[in-house]
Amino acid sequence: MRPDRHRAVLAVLVTLALLGWAAPTASAGGPTSVLLVNVTDGRTASAHVSQPRYDQVWRAFDQGLGPVVTEGTPSAEANAEVRATWLIHDVTPWRLDSVYRVGSDLWVLTQTDESGTGTLWDAPERWHHLTGTDATALDDLLGGLGIVGAATSAGSAGPVATSPRVVSPVPASDEGLLADWRLALVAALVGVGLGLLAGRIGAARARRDLDGRLDPLPQ
Numbered sequence: 001m002r003p004d005r006h007r008a009v010l011a012v013l014v015t016l017a018l019l020g021w022a023a024p025t026a027s028a029g030g031p032t033s034v035l036l037v038n039v040t041d042g043r044t045a046s047a048h049v050s051q052p053r054y055d056q057v058w059r060a061f062d063q064g065l066g067p068v069v070t071e072g073t074p075s076a077e078a079n080a081e082v083r084a085t086w087l088i089h090d091v092t093p094w095r096l097d098s099v100y101r102v103g104s105d106l107w108v109l110t111q112t113d114e115s116g117t118g119t120l121w122d123a124p125e126r127w128h129h130l131t132g133t134d135a136t137a138l139d140d141l142l143g144g145l146g147i148v149g150a151a152t153s154a155g156s157a158g159p160v161a162t163s164p165r166v167v168s169p170v171p172a173s174d175e176g177l178l179a180d181w182r183l184a185l186v187a188a189l190v191g192v193g194l195g196l197l198a199g200r201i202g203a204a205r206a207r208r209d210l211d212g213r214l215d216p217l218p219q
Contacts, residue, residue, distance in 0.1 A: 031094065034058070036084045038147040045145040048090075053145070057084065060141050061097045065108050065128035073127045074100045074107050082142060093120050099138070106130040106138055 034057055036045045047054035061084060078100050086095035094114055100107040108130065111123040130138055142148040 031086055031088055033087045033090045034084055035087065036082060036142070036145060036147055038082050039080055043147045045147050056141060057145075060138055061108070061110075064130075064134065064137065065110070066130065066134065067128070069127045069129045072129075074102055078102070080109070082147060096120055099142070104131075104135065106135040108138075 032049045034047050034054060036047075036057070038044070047057055080098040081101050082099040084097040084099075085093050086097075088094050095110070095112045098109040100109065106129075108128045110126045110128065111120055113120040113123045139148060
Protein backbone atom coordinates (compact mmCIF):
# COMPACT_ATOMS: atom_id res chain seq x y z
CA MET A 1 0.00 0.00 0.00
CA ARG A 2 1.35 3.41 -0.98
CA PRO A 3 2.27 5.88 1.80
CA ASP A 4 -0.50 8.31 0.82
CA ARG A 5 -3.03 5.49 1.11
CA HIS A 6 -1.64 4.63 4.52
CA ARG A 7 -2.22 8.20 5.60
CA ALA A 8 -5.74 8.25 4.17
CA VAL A 9 -6.63 5.08 6.09
CA LEU A 10 -5.10 6.60 9.23
CA ALA A 11 -7.24 9.72 8.78
CA VAL A 12 -10.40 7.60 8.53
CA LEU A 13 -9.48 5.63 11.66
CA VAL A 14 -8.81 8.84 13.58
CA THR A 15 -12.19 10.20 12.49
CA LEU A 16 -13.99 7.05 13.64
CA ALA A 17 -12.17 7.17 16.96
CA LEU A 18 -13.16 10.79 17.49
CA LEU A 19 -16.77 10.04 16.64
CA GLY A 20 -16.76 7.14 19.09
CA TRP A 21 -15.30 9.42 21.75
CA ALA A 22 -17.74 12.23 21.07
CA ALA A 23 -20.98 10.32 21.66
CA PRO A 24 -20.27 9.02 25.18
CA THR A 25 -18.85 12.36 26.24
CA ALA A 26 -22.05 14.15 25.32
CA SER A 27 -24.40 11.64 26.91
CA ALA A 28 -22.45 10.72 30.01
CA GLY A 29 -22.81 12.57 33.24
CA GLY A 30 -25.82 13.48 35.34
CA PRO A 31 -28.75 11.47 36.68
CA THR A 32 -29.56 8.33 34.75
CA SER A 33 -32.00 6.22 36.80
CA VAL A 34 -34.31 6.05 39.78
CA LEU A 35 -35.15 3.14 42.09
CA LEU A 36 -38.45 3.17 43.99
CA VAL A 37 -38.98 0.83 46.92
CA ASN A 38 -42.05 0.20 49.05
CA VAL A 39 -40.24 -0.21 52.36
CA THR A 40 -43.24 -1.83 54.05
CA ASP A 41 -43.57 -4.85 51.76
CA GLY A 42 -40.46 -4.82 49.56
CA ARG A 43 -42.07 -4.13 46.21
CA THR A 44 -39.83 -2.23 43.81
CA ALA A 45 -39.92 -0.35 40.54
CA SER A 46 -37.29 1.43 38.51
CA ALA A 47 -36.95 3.75 35.56
CA HIS A 48 -34.09 4.75 33.29
CA VAL A 49 -33.63 8.20 31.81
CA SER A 50 -34.24 6.76 28.36
CA GLN A 51 -37.78 5.67 29.34
CA PRO A 52 -40.86 7.95 29.28
CA ARG A 53 -41.86 6.92 32.81
CA TYR A 54 -38.59 8.31 34.16
CA ASP A 55 -39.80 11.75 33.07
CA GLN A 56 -43.16 11.08 34.73
CA VAL A 57 -41.54 10.17 38.04
CA TRP A 58 -39.06 13.05 37.83
CA ARG A 59 -41.74 15.64 37.14
CA ALA A 60 -43.93 14.26 39.92
CA PHE A 61 -41.17 14.52 42.52
CA ASP A 62 -39.39 17.61 41.22
CA GLN A 63 -42.26 19.81 40.03
CA GLY A 64 -45.35 18.30 41.62
CA LEU A 65 -44.43 18.56 45.31
CA GLY A 66 -45.25 22.20 45.84
CA PRO A 67 -43.54 24.60 48.25
CA VAL A 68 -41.36 23.57 51.18
CA VAL A 69 -43.23 23.20 54.48
CA THR A 70 -41.55 23.87 57.81
CA GLU A 71 -44.42 23.34 60.30
CA GLY A 72 -46.65 20.40 61.13
CA THR A 73 -44.31 17.85 59.56
CA PRO A 74 -44.64 14.16 60.50
CA SER A 75 -43.04 13.07 63.73
CA ALA A 76 -39.67 11.40 63.87
CA GLU A 77 -41.41 8.09 64.69
CA ALA A 78 -43.26 8.06 61.37
CA ASN A 79 -42.13 5.43 58.91
CA ALA A 80 -41.77 6.09 55.20
CA GLU A 81 -43.92 4.00 52.88
CA VAL A 82 -41.97 4.59 49.64
CA ARG A 83 -38.46 5.78 48.96
CA ALA A 84 -37.26 7.03 45.58
CA THR A 85 -33.47 6.96 45.21
CA TRP A 86 -32.05 8.90 42.28
CA LEU A 87 -28.72 7.72 40.86
CA ILE A 88 -25.89 9.24 38.86
CA HIS A 89 -24.41 6.77 36.32
CA ASP A 90 -26.82 4.19 37.86
CA VAL A 91 -24.38 3.96 40.79
CA THR A 92 -24.08 7.04 43.00
CA PRO A 93 -27.18 8.21 44.95
CA TRP A 94 -27.61 11.97 44.76
CA ARG A 95 -31.26 12.49 45.80
CA LEU A 96 -33.67 10.73 48.11
CA ASP A 97 -37.45 11.26 48.28
CA SER A 98 -39.23 9.54 51.16
CA VAL A 99 -43.03 9.36 50.97
CA TYR A 100 -45.03 9.30 54.22
CA ARG A 101 -48.78 8.63 54.36
CA VAL A 102 -50.70 10.53 57.03
CA GLY A 103 -54.41 9.86 56.66
CA SER A 104 -55.41 10.87 53.13
CA ASP A 105 -52.42 13.20 52.80
CA LEU A 106 -48.91 12.47 51.61
CA TRP A 107 -45.74 14.03 52.95
CA VAL A 108 -42.51 13.86 50.97
CA LEU A 109 -39.10 14.38 52.57
CA THR A 110 -36.45 15.37 50.02
CA GLN A 111 -32.68 15.29 50.52
CA THR A 112 -30.14 16.05 47.81
CA ASP A 113 -26.38 15.76 47.50
CA GLU A 114 -25.52 17.12 44.08
CA SER A 115 -21.81 17.08 44.89
CA GLY A 116 -21.83 13.28 44.75
CA THR A 117 -19.74 13.01 47.92
CA GLY A 118 -21.95 10.30 49.36
CA THR A 119 -23.25 12.37 52.29
CA LEU A 120 -26.90 12.10 51.23
CA TRP A 121 -28.16 11.20 54.70
CA ASP A 122 -26.54 14.33 56.10
CA ALA A 123 -28.06 16.62 53.46
CA PRO A 124 -30.65 19.24 54.53
CA GLU A 125 -34.23 18.00 54.77
CA ARG A 126 -37.06 19.63 52.82
CA TRP A 127 -40.65 18.63 53.56
CA HIS A 128 -43.53 18.86 51.08
CA HIS A 129 -47.22 18.38 51.92
CA LEU A 130 -49.56 16.95 49.29
CA THR A 131 -53.31 17.03 49.79
CA GLY A 132 -56.42 16.45 47.70
CA THR A 133 -55.80 15.98 43.99
CA ASP A 134 -52.03 16.42 44.39
CA ALA A 135 -51.87 13.47 46.79
CA THR A 136 -54.17 11.45 44.54
CA ALA A 137 -51.99 12.18 41.49
CA LEU A 138 -48.83 10.94 43.22
CA ASP A 139 -50.73 7.91 44.55
CA ASP A 140 -51.94 7.14 41.03
CA LEU A 141 -48.40 7.33 39.68
CA LEU A 142 -47.01 5.05 42.39
CA GLY A 143 -49.97 2.72 41.94
CA GLY A 144 -49.35 2.55 38.21
CA LEU A 145 -45.76 1.53 38.95
CA GLY A 146 -47.12 -1.27 41.15
CA ILE A 147 -45.46 -0.28 44.42
CA VAL A 148 -48.51 0.97 46.34
CA GLY A 149 -51.97 -0.51 46.52
CA ALA A 150 -52.83 -4.19 46.43
CA ALA A 151 -50.12 -6.56 45.20
CA THR A 152 -51.11 -9.13 42.59
CA SER A 153 -49.56 -11.97 44.59
CA ALA A 154 -47.37 -12.53 47.61
CA GLY A 155 -44.07 -10.79 47.11
CA SER A 156 -44.91 -9.60 43.60
CA ALA A 157 -45.83 -6.22 42.31
CA GLY A 158 -48.36 -5.27 39.71
CA PRO A 159 -50.31 -2.23 38.59
CA VAL A 160 -53.48 -1.45 40.49
CA ALA A 161 -56.78 -0.57 38.88
CA THR A 162 -56.21 3.16 39.05
CA SER A 163 -54.55 4.71 36.02
CA PRO A 164 -51.25 6.54 36.46
CA ARG A 165 -51.21 10.27 36.05
CA VAL A 166 -50.57 11.19 32.43
CA VAL A 167 -47.60 13.50 32.10
CA SER A 168 -46.09 14.45 28.77
CA PRO A 169 -42.54 13.08 28.69
CA VAL A 170 -39.83 15.69 28.72
CA PRO A 171 -37.85 15.49 25.46
CA ALA A 172 -34.16 14.85 25.53
CA SER A 173 -32.12 17.88 26.42
CA ASP A 174 -31.58 20.15 23.42
CA GLU A 175 -28.18 21.01 24.84
CA GLY A 176 -27.19 17.35 24.87
CA LEU A 177 -28.33 16.82 21.28
CA LEU A 178 -26.57 19.99 20.18
CA ALA A 179 -23.40 18.82 21.89
CA ASP A 180 -23.64 15.49 20.02
CA TRP A 181 -23.88 17.25 16.67
CA ARG A 182 -21.12 19.71 17.48
CA LEU A 183 -18.72 16.98 18.54
CA ALA A 184 -19.59 14.84 15.54
CA LEU A 185 -19.08 17.81 13.21
CA VAL A 186 -15.73 18.64 14.80
CA ALA A 187 -14.62 15.02 14.46
CA ALA A 188 -15.69 14.93 10.82
CA LEU A 189 -13.87 18.18 10.04
CA VAL A 190 -10.73 16.91 11.76
CA GLY A 191 -10.90 13.74 9.70
CA VAL A 192 -11.36 15.66 6.45
CA GLY A 193 -8.46 17.94 7.35
CA LEU A 194 -6.22 15.00 8.08
CA GLY A 195 -7.20 13.38 4.82
CA LEU A 196 -6.41 16.52 2.82
CA LEU A 197 -3.12 16.95 4.63
CA ALA A 198 -2.15 13.35 3.95
CA GLY A 199 -3.04 13.79 0.29
CA ARG A 200 -0.91 16.91 -0.04
CA ILE A 201 2.04 15.29 1.70
CA GLY A 202 1.77 12.26 -0.56
CA ALA A 203 1.53 14.42 -3.69
CA ALA A 204 4.55 16.50 -2.65
CA ARG A 205 6.59 13.39 -2.00
CA ALA A 206 5.57 11.94 -5.35
CA ARG A 207 6.68 15.12 -7.10
CA ARG A 208 10.05 15.03 -5.32
CA ASP A 209 10.55 11.41 -6.33
CA LEU A 210 9.67 12.24 -9.93
CA ASP A 211 12.02 15.25 -9.98
CA GLY A 212 14.80 13.07 -8.65
CA ARG A 213 14.32 10.51 -11.41
CA LEU A 214 14.31 13.22 -14.11
CA ASP A 215 17.56 14.89 -12.96
CA PRO A 216 20.17 14.69 -15.78
CA LEU A 217 23.05 12.33 -15.25
CA PRO A 218 26.25 14.01 -14.09
CA GLN A 219 28.83 14.74 -16.89
